[in-house]
Amino acid sequence: MKTEQERSELIKAINVLLNQAYDSTLDEIYALLQKIEEEEEELKAYEQAKKDADFDGSVSWSEAKKELQTEVKKEVA
Template sequence: MKTNREREILIVAINALLESAYDSTLDEIYTLLKTIEDEEDEEDLKAVKEAREEIRLHGTISWEEIKKENAEERKQDVA
């Protein structure tokens, strides 16, 4: 994951290139970015559906149980 500063630098560089791009190139870039965004949305929805199915089949774990397991793991890591 990029830092905020790295993102800013990259966005400025991209914007500079976009300013000089042909209209047809801008259309292609927009289509590509929209396709990527749609695919990411589909992946996110798939993950949510899989998580819900897992919960339906196996139930859920309470927050207290998760905290207890984490505490036990930390004790084992220290030992």
């Protein structure tokens, strides 16, 4: 894990590069970041589903994923 100073320096360096990037490149970077965020949410949901299944043995990954997608849709709406 990075220190606050390391994190701040990295963000500054990224901002310098972003400010020099073409608009199309920015669009691609944004799409990749969104995909990463979605995958992280799915991984968290998977981990939670595993914990739930270990606890009571009744929640499958497909059920947990459906529930996550439903919750995401509710939050967006």
